[in-house]
Amino acid sequence: MSAGALLRTLVGERAVLACLGASAPSAVPAAVAARAMPARCPPAALPIWLLVAGHDVDAPAATRALGVALAPLAAAGLVIERDGMLHATAAVVAIGGGVMVFDRLDATGVDRVPWPDDSSFHLARSLPARPIGAWLDVGTGAAIAPLTTGPRGARVRATDLNLVALARAAEGVALSGRPDVELAAADLFDGAGGGWDLVTFNAPMPADDPHAPATTWHRSPPGAALIERFWDAAADHLAPGGEVIAHTAIAADPWLAHAGRAGTWTIARYTPAAERGFAITRWRPDAAPARELVEVPLGRGRPYVTRSDLG
Ligand SMILES: C[S@@+](CC[C@H](N)C(=O)[O-])C[C@H]1O[C@@H](n2cnc3c(N)ncnc32)[C@H](O)[C@@H]1O
Known part of the structure; x- marks a missing residue:
C-alpha cells in the first residue's frame, strides 16, 4: 500500500471524526480543544492524535502505527522525532480522495494556513460528479477542492496569491500522489489563459465589518470588490459550454451584482434570508438566460450545499 493510501485510512475523515467525536471536518478544532488524549491511547488512534x-x-x-506513511512525512519535515517522541509540525488529514496539509491547529498569526471551514465543503460538494476536463481552482489555499475531489480533471491548475498556502498545497499534492495538480502563484486569473471547462473560487471570508448592517449585507457585502473582479473576468477564461462555481458572501438582493451578465445563473443560498448571506453560485455563460435563487435549508444530515441544489 502506498503512503498516501495508508494515510487515507489512518487519518481518514471517518476515523478522525469518530476518534475526536467531531460531527464534521470543520468541528475538529473545537473537538480537539474539548478533549484530552487518552493516557492509554489505542495504537490506531496515535496517528490522529499526532497528525490532526x-x-x-x-x-x-x-x-509502528504509521508504518510506511512515516517516511514521506519525515522527509517533508512534517513529523520530527525529539526526546523519544514524534512531533507534527503541521496538521495532516485525509478528506475525500486526498491527503491535505494545514498549519497546526494551535498555530497563530495572520499568515497561517487554517484548518478548513464549511465553505470549503460547500464548494467541493457542488462540483460536477462527471469527469471535469480542464479545471482552474482560483484561491485554492491548501488545494482542498482538487485534493478532496480526487483525480477527476484531465488538467487541474490550482492558484493562490498566498505563497505559504501554496507550500502547504504542494505538501498535500505530494502526499496524495497527485502530480496532475499544477500549482501556481497568481492574482485571480493572471497567467491562466482560456479554455477552462470549470472555474472554481471559494472567495475569502469578508472580515467582520463594524459598519455593515447588523443582519444583512444590503447592496454589497464586504470583500465585494474582489468577488466582482472575479465575476467580471471569469467568462473570458472558460471553454465553450464551461461553468463557474463560487462560494461567496452575497447581498440581500444577490442579482444586483450580476446585472447585465448573460447565461444561466443559480444561486444556492444556505443562510436564512434574515441573516448575512452566503451562497454557492453556479454560472453557465453560454446557456440560455435564466436566473434562479434556491434556498437550501441546512440541518442535521444536510450539512452542505450539494450539486443537486444547483439544478
Ligand atoms: C476562503 S480561502 C479558500 C481556500 C480553499 N480554496 C478552500 O476552499 O478552503 C480564500 C483563498 O483565496 C486566496 N486569495 C485571496 N485573494 C486572492 C486573489 N486576489 N487571487 C488569488 N487568490 C486569492 C486566499 O489566499 C485564500 O487562500
Whole structure:
C-alpha cells in the first residue's frame, strides 16, 4: 500500500471524526480543544492524535502505527522525532480522495494556513460528479477542492496569491500522489489563459465589518470588490459550454451584482434570508438566460450545499 493510501485510512475523515467525536471536518478544532488524549491511547488512534490533534506521541508506538506513511512525512519535515517522541509540525488529514496539509491547529498569526471551514465543503460538494476536463481552482489555499475531489480533471491548475498556502498545497499534492495538480502563484486569473471547462473560487471570508448592517449585507457585502473582479473576468477564461462555481458572501438582493451578465445563473443560498448571506453560485455563460435563487435549508444530515441544489 502506498503512503498516501495508508494515510487515507489512518487519518481518514471517518476515523478522525469518530476518534475526536467531531460531527464534521470543520468541528475538529473545537473537538480537539474539548478533549484530552487518552493516557492509554489505542495504537490506531496515535496517528490522529499526532497528525490532526497535534499531540506529541511515543515514537516507537507511533512509528509502528504509521508504518510506511512515516517516511514521506519525515522527509517533508512534517513529523520530527525529539526526546523519544514524534512531533507534527503541521496538521495532516485525509478528506475525500486526498491527503491535505494545514498549519497546526494551535498555530497563530495572520499568515497561517487554517484548518478548513464549511465553505470549503460547500464548494467541493457542488462540483460536477462527471469527469471535469480542464479545471482552474482560483484561491485554492491548501488545494482542498482538487485534493478532496480526487483525480477527476484531465488538467487541474490550482492558484493562490498566498505563497505559504501554496507550500502547504504542494505538501498535500505530494502526499496524495497527485502530480496532475499544477500549482501556481497568481492574482485571480493572471497567467491562466482560456479554455477552462470549470472555474472554481471559494472567495475569502469578508472580515467582520463594524459598519455593515447588523443582519444583512444590503447592496454589497464586504470583500465585494474582489468577488466582482472575479465575476467580471471569469467568462473570458472558460471553454465553450464551461461553468463557474463560487462560494461567496452575497447581498440581500444577490442579482444586483450580476446585472447585465448573460447565461444561466443559480444561486444556492444556505443562510436564512434574515441573516448575512452566503451562497454557492453556479454560472453557465453560454446557456440560455435564466436566473434562479434556491434556498437550501441546512440541518442535521444536510450539512452542505450539494450539486443537486444547483439544478
Ligand atoms: C476562503 S480561502 C479558500 C481556500 C480553499 N480554496 C478552500 O476552499 O478552503 C480564500 C483563498 O483565496 C486566496 N486569495 C485571496 N485573494 C486572492 C486573489 N486576489 N487571487 C488569488 N487568490 C486569492 C486566499 O489566499 C485564500 O487562500
